[in-house]
Amino acid sequence: MPPETAITLVTREGLKPDRFRRDLETSAPRLVPLDTLENALASNGEIGVEIANTVKAEALLPHFDRLALIAIAFPAYGDGRGYSLAKQLRALGFTGTLRAVGPLIADQFHYALACGFDEIELPAANAARQPEPQWQAALAQRSLSYQRGYDQPGNILERRRARRGEG
Amino acid sequence: MYRYDEFDEAFVRERVAQFRDQVARRLDGSLAEDEFRPLRLKNGLYLQLHAYMLRVAIPYGTLRAAQLRQLARIAEEYDRGYGHITTRQNIQFNWPKLKDVPDILGLLADVEMHAIQTSGNCIRNVTADHFAGVAADEIEDPRPLAELIRQWSSAHPEFSYLPRKFKIAVTGAAEDRAAVRVHDIGIRIVRHPASGEVGYEILVGGGLGRTPMIAKVVREFLPKGDLLAYLEALMRVYNLEGRRDNKYKARVKILVHEIGIEEFRARVEAEFARLDGPSINADPAEQARIAAYFAAPAYENLLPESGTFEAARAANPDFAAFVEANTFPHRVPGYAALTISLKPIGGAPGDITADQMRVVADLAERYSFDEARATHIQNLVLPHVRKADLFAVWKALVAADLATANAGLITDIIACPGLDYCALATARSIPIAQAISTRFADPVRQREIGPLPIKISGCINACGHHHVGAIGILGLEKSGKESYQITLGGDPGEKAALGDILGPGLSADEVPDAIERIVARYLDTRESGESFSDAVRRLGPAAFKSALAKEVHDAA
Incomplete structure (x- = not known):
């Protein structure tokens, strides 16, 4: 079996190598499926869990303090369940890393970050077609937003409130 | 009317720049067509049978003269000189070129308009009662609520990739002119029965399409200040639980139907209870800021009746007929709301030329406090016209071929674009509407028949709302x-009902005769003053079956 190709993650700060490995025989931090999570948590080392977007956020609540990473699958870029799941995990108090895994596009970067994701793991072909500058450019295109309670810049309601306060 | 502040303006400009970049990335191959498609749809751009179609949002149907003039300019410079008012109070241009669309969006932004979320699996343009602020039976103007939802739903980070499209309609009146019960969410402004406090009744799970359903009440009374947190909770439940395995079962109505309204309500309330309302909701000052834009215009103190108006009406039967069909009582004495029918006899329902847009712009500016409305019935409205000015307005409309006196009558037909334009259509709609319109052209006969809304869809997706047509x-x-399948007894209003299928399908040629027979049966059996819909409700659709029978026999 060929060695696992190093995965590159898209983050707010630019590209970043993946510290986590999906193979079991590694001393690196491990990313494991949900059904082996209990076993993995019994061992030492940093553990991340990879979940389908149908998993209930509450199911992971007991493990929050031991989980360094939760990776949520986006089976297709039009399947937006992961955004709500991320939002719920953050609302429940998860402070570790949240990763979106799947064929997202640069135009969704803003949304993913706003809902609480820290990083995007793209399939290699998608990453090749959409070079990193496009992700940062797409982010820069969105400096204003109307919704409160999301991690996004330029909240219009807050700005209006600030202006009223000044006026 | 709402006006953009610098933040709204900058937000829309950013969306234009973003779309320009998305088009460039599509053209250089960075974006695959599959990836670009949802992006263009979220800016209202469809690929239709013959060309691209751009659907421009008219939030809750409200327009200023400057906006109408800009739409006229776009129709002339980038289209074939006309636009089409849709059943979601929007306007569609049927022939723009992809490369021109960013420029068109720029022109729209110049007049505080956009095409954001007029398509795609996201929250669509919010629709409202087209007589908002006019109707006497209104508890409160629903447009500030619609505007708040427009802003909140724009580029929502969590709800932009929903299982399916999501449509919200709002009304503040007792009579439901916004069809709130056939929307994914319908919101009625209500008074709390005990405290008298004004708040919202929330309905969910209505819709047409291939599985038509009437919405159910999910929250009887929601305090106004809780709106956005409640919507966030409801949308989150739908985003997580709505079906994604089959696009025809992906609307929220199917989820509500499958798990039941009690379970759906319990899930929404559980999510709502977890949310920190004050960090999500718009504060009272923001609500008041929006509401201030919809303050009543500076009406004059007028007598309820106008002598000049009554004289003109007595002297001119055509004008009198127009007034009878196309005016709606205004809450303020001496004023009327006026429907400008876009259903000329034999015309394509909802089409309006650039010149006609300019005429309406001029009339709105001069006679209606610079305001016009688009209706989901595919007409326009001048909401605040002095009765004393109605005759002058009518004469101007006559000169522009806009004075068809048929609002609500049998020739005021809703029809989707159908197979003449639409990539989804399975049959033509416009020619059927034209044939019926021509058949019932006689204005005297139309008035004798009375209100009879006919709605035509060219496919099962039901953009023409056929399920809720009286016919x-x-x-x-x-x-x-x-x-063509005929249904009877549908109603989009407060007595919401889905029509019953009357019998086997007919050929296009047979439709006008079939309608004729149904109408004849109604005229034969109606009680004094009984409308078509009331007669169908009393007699049942089955009583009309035999009217169709001869057609079917002939067709066999």
């Missing part, structure tokens, strides 16, 4: 031929 017509394709 509904659904165009299908059967073994290579167009076949």
Whole structure:
């Protein structure tokens, strides 16, 4: 079996190598499926869990303090369940890393970050077609937003409130 | 009317720049067509049978003269000189070129308009009662609520990739002119029965399409200040639980139907209870800021009746007929709301030329406090016209071929674009509407028949709302031929009902005769003053079956 190709993650700060490995025989931090999570948590080392977007956020609540990473699958870029799941995990108090895994596009970067994701793991072909500058450019295109309670810049309601306060 | 502040303006400009970049990335191959498609749809751009179609949002149907003039300019410079008012109070241009669309969006932004979320699996343009602020039966103007939802739903980070499209309609009146019960969410402004406090009744799970359903009440009374947190909770439940395995079962109505309204309500309330309302909701000052834009215009103190108006009406039967059909009582004495019918006899329902847009712009500016409305019935409205000015307005409308006196009558037909434009259609709609309109052209006969909304869809997706037509017509394709199914007894209003299928499908040629027979049966059996819909409700659709029978016999 060929060695696992190093995965590159898209983050707010630019590209970043993946510290986590999906193979079991590694001393690196491990990313494991949900059904082996209990076993993995019994061992030492940093553990991340990879979940389908149908998993209930509450199911992971007991493990929050031991989980360094939760990776949520986006089976297709039009399947937006992961955004709500991320939002719920953050609302429940998860402070570790949240990763979106799947064929997202640069135009969704803003949304993913706003809902609480820290990083995007793209399939290699998608990453090749959409070079990193496009992700940062797409982010820069969105400096204003109307919704409160999301991690996004330029909240219009807050700005209006600030202006009223000044006026 | 709402006006953009610098933040709204900058937000829309950013969306224009973003779309320009998305088009460039599509053209250089960074974006695959599959990836670009949802992006263009979220800016209202469809690829239709013959060309791209751009659907421009008219939030809750409200327009200023400057906006109408800009739409006229776009129609002339980038289209074939006309636009089409849709059943979601929007306007569509049927012939723009992809490369021009960013420029068109720029022109729209110049007049505080956009095409954001007029398509795609996201929250669509919010619709409202087209007589908002006018109707006497209104608890409160629903437009500030609609505007708040427009802003909140724009580029929502969590709800932009929903299982399916999501439509919200709002009304503040007792009579439901916004069809809130056939929307994914319908919101009624209500008074709390005990405290008298004004708040919202929330309905969910209505919709048309291939599985039509009437919405159910999910929250009887929601305090106004809790709106956005409640919507966030409801949308989150739908985003997580709505079906994604089959696009025809992906609307929230299917989820509500499958788990039941009690379970759906419990899930929404549980999510809502977890949320920190004050960090999500718009504060009272923001609500008041929006509401201030919709303050009543500076009406004059007028007598309820106008002598000049009554004299003109007595002297001119055509004007009198127009007034009877196309005016709606205004809450302020001496004023009327006026429907400008976009249903000329034999015309394509909802089409309006650039010149006509300019005429309406001039009239709105001069006679209606610079305001016009688009209705989901595919007409326009001048909401605040002095009765004393009605005759002058009518004469101007006559000169522009805009004075058809048929609002609500049998020729005021809703029809989707159908197979003449639409990539989804299975049959033509516009020619059917034209044939019926021509058949019932006689204004005297139309008035004798009275209110009779006919709604035509060219496919099962039901953009023409046929399920809620007093007479509904659904165009299908059967073994290579167009076949039209007639339904009876539908109602989009507060007595919301879905029509019953009357019998086997008819050919296009047979439809006008079938309608004629149904109408004849109604005229024969109606009680004094009984409308078509009331007669169908009393007698049942089955009583009209035999009216169709001869057609079917002939067709066999």
